[in-house]
Amino acid sequence: MPARSGIVIASLVIAFWADARPSGQAPAVKDVLKSSAAYVERFQQQLSQIVAEETYTQLVVQTSRLTDTLLMPPSRTLRSDLILVRAAGEDRFVELRDVFEVDGKPVRDRQARLERLLGANSTAAGSQIAAIIQESARYNLGTIRRNVNTPLLALMFLQDNHQDRFAFKHVTRDTPVFKESRDREFNEAPVFRVATEMWTIEYQERRNATVIRTPSGGNLPARGRFWIDPSTGAVLISEMIVEGGGVIATVTVSYQSEPLMGFLVPTEMRESYLRYGERITGHAVYGKFRLLKQ
Secondary structure, three states: OOOOOEEEOOOEOOOOOOOOOOOOOOOOHHHHHHHHHHHHHHHHHHHOOEEEEEEEEEEEEEOOOOOOOOOOOOEEEEEEEEEEEEEOOOOOEEEEEEEEEEOOEEOOOOOOHHHHHHOOOOEEOHHHHHHHHHHHHOOOOOOOEEOOOOOOHHHHHHOHHHHOOEEEEEEOOOOOOOOOOOOHHHHOOOOOOOOOOOEEEEEEEOOOOOOOEOOOOOEOOEEEEEEEOOOOOOEEEEEEEEEEOOEEEEEEEEEEEEOOOOEEEEEEEEEEEEEOOEEEEEEEEEEEEEEOOO
């Protein structure tokens, strides 16, 4: 098989606490970030009890004849169970995608495998996590090896032990515009509409030994934006851009209220991966949220 460039994710955990501020006083950026991190910590605890169904369509376009993937199918639709789990014996959460259908054809007997694996504890051994991630990633289209295509990944940058790696800045615009991406038509599609005020906070990773690495351990600095409700710290939209090894990856996720759950959940993910000769786009939607069986 040809060599494949890629993006590899490290770990995710969120832990922070929000200080109260006097009523009517405009918050500072540091206060909004603390409030948001505390919100995400609670959010992860809540979501770790939830299984979602993901419908995820990927499209690959060959932009040059100098490629060895001309026989690759142009599109693929995956249906999967998605769950946030805590690695056994560790203080970190990992998103697991368990594919059960590819282009309308079952790839395994769907018997809520993740729920059987995790039981009532919402934990899994590292070997179990790695096996499921590796198995599901093999259905990704294109030659760009990746596992950053999960909806909650960008939220790790708000956790206490990662925030000091980044420079954060409150910018004046408060509605999502995706003009930075080269794939403008794809990423300028509206992904969220709200009546409440939102803060747009830009971030840029500024340290070496980045959170996201290549398979060989090389640095892949992340940048992007969060759209946050400053009164509650709720993350309404996340955007993550990672560039390195000739690949530009952009992943944007929107969150909306799920009445049956009683809190915000990811409802849509849009993504693009660009490099010479290849462009991959993806669109995932989430629904059928259900409690992890106890």
